[in-house]
Amino acid sequence: MRTRLILRFLAGIAVGLLLAIPFTELAFRWQGNTTSRPAKTVVLTIPAGTSAKVDTGQKVLPQDYVFVVGDVLMVHNEDSVVHTLGPLVIPPGSSASMALNHLGNLSYTCTFQPTKYLGLNVQAPLTLGLRLEGIAIAGIPLGILFALYSLIVRPVKRKDITPLAP
Amino acid sequence: MDRKLFWVVTGILLVIAAAAGAATIINHLPHSFNGSVINPPAPAPDFTLTDQHGQFFEFSSLRGKYVFLYFGYSHCTNACPAAMALMTQARNQLGSQGSQIQVVFVATDPPGDTPQAMATFVDRFDPSYVGATGTQAQLSAVWAEYGVVVEDGGETHSDYIYLIDPSGNMRMTYSQPITAEEIAADLRAIMRKV
Numbered sequence: 001m002r003t004r005l006i007l008r009f010l011a012g013i014a015v016g017l018l019l020a021i022p023f024t025e026l027a028f029r030w031q032g033n034t035t036s037r038p039a040k041t042v043v044l045t046i047p048a049g050t051s052a053k054v055d056t057g058q059k060v061l062p063q064d065y066v067f068v069v070g071d072v073l074m075v076h077n078e079d080s081v082v083h084t085l086g087p088l089v090i091p092p093g094s095s096a097s098m099a100l101n102h103l104g105n106l107s108y109t110c111t112f113q114p115t116k117y118l119g120l121n122v123q124a125p126l127t128l129g130l131r132l133e134g135i136a137i138a139g140i141p142l143g144i145l146f147a148l149y150s151l152i153v154r155p156v157k158r159k160d161i162t163p164l165a166p
Numbered sequence: 167m168d169r170k171l172f173w174v175v176t177g178i179l180l181v182i183a184a185a186a187g188a189a190t191i192i193n194h195l196p197h198s199f200n201g202s203v204i205n206p207p208a209p210a211p212d213f214t215l216t217d218q219h220g221q222f223f224e225f226s227s228l229r230g231k232y233v234f235l236y237f238g239y240s241h242c243t244n245a246c247p248a249a250m251a252l253m254t255q256a257r258n259q260l261g262s263q264g265s266q267i268q269v270v271f272v273a274t275d276p277p278g279d280t281p282q283a284m285a286t287f288v289d290r291f292d293p294s295y296v297g298a299t300g301t302q303a304q305l306s307a308v309w310a311e312y313g314v315v316v317e318d319g320g321e322t323h324s325d326y327i328y329l330i331d332p333s334g335n336m337r338m339t340y341s342q343p344i345t346a347e348e349i350a351a352d353l354r355a356i357m358r359k360v
Contacts, residue, residue: 082313087341089313089326091208096339098202111313 016143024134039070197355200348207335211311218285239275255346275320
């Protein structure tokens with residue numbers, strides 16, 4: 001009977017883990033966490049003529065960017081005027097960079113957006129380890145619940161107990 | 167006895183050689199800068215304003231020195247004095263090398279930042295500092311050249327410390343949070359390479 005119980009729980013956990021795979025993947029995507037690459041240097045180039053376009057309300061570059069923790073954001077300025085982004089000052093023809101070492105949704109003031117703000121979403125990289133962690137966190141309790149539910153619906157019976165004769 | 171002395175002297179020489187080797191390696195390790203590095207260094211725009219003594223001040227006259235350049239207003243009670251104190255501490259941290267650094271404070275409130283007001287402000291930190299002011303038109307041109315945003319009559323302004331090298335190139339910028347030790351460490355690394 002003990003073996004059957006263990007097998008029932010193991011089967012429940014296996015089913016829970018399997019079901020958790022699509023659910024955790026959906027959850028990561030729903031949260032917008034889809035960056036599975038390792039940290040690297042990301043170059044953002046401010047094209048020539050940006051300042052003139054921004055003055056007329058035109059958007060030249062995307063408003064939001066997604067990074068992973070450890071990325072280095074290098075901003076290269078091909079425009080003819082100085083641009084700034086948060087702590088960075090980028091003279092024409094030069095670059096400046098900052099390390100993105102902390103998780104979070106950052107909003108920096110900048111001079112190359114009509115809104116004067118740029119959003120930087122710094123995420124934990126969606127690695128295999130993080131996926132497995134998500135599957136384990138969701139799958140194991142789900143599996144235990146399945147096993148308990150199955151015990152209610154279909155209890156494990158002792159083989160050695162013979163029903164009493166009426 | 168002579169043999170013992172030989173080994174003692176050899177041991178001391180080996181320790182000195184190892185220390186010298188380690189110091190050389192440490193000196194040549196790439197420094198991880200605490201400020202934002204401008205790469206390649208860009209020429210710092212020149213400007214002519216009026217200093218706290220009412221004299222013409224030409225920024226390019228500081229070639230040959232390192233310059234900390236900061237934009238603020240003389241009656242500021244928070245960010246500007248904090249930045250001035252930070253630059254002063256960074257200079258002090260550098261000991262004798264600190265004298266190679268000139269601090270320049272450029273006005274963001276033309277009507278309020280008179281030469282007298284600038285003198286009172288910079289003298290609180292070091293009378294050798296330059297407090298540069300000018301007309302709205304003169305200062306607006308300088309702000310634009312350095313990417314400084316000034317609003318609310320000068321009381322809201324960008325909070326950058328620019329580091330300019332003796333060749334007149336912008337090398338780094340600093341913004342809060344940063345410590346004097348971090349700025350001084352960057353300067354030591356830059357000075358070592360020049």
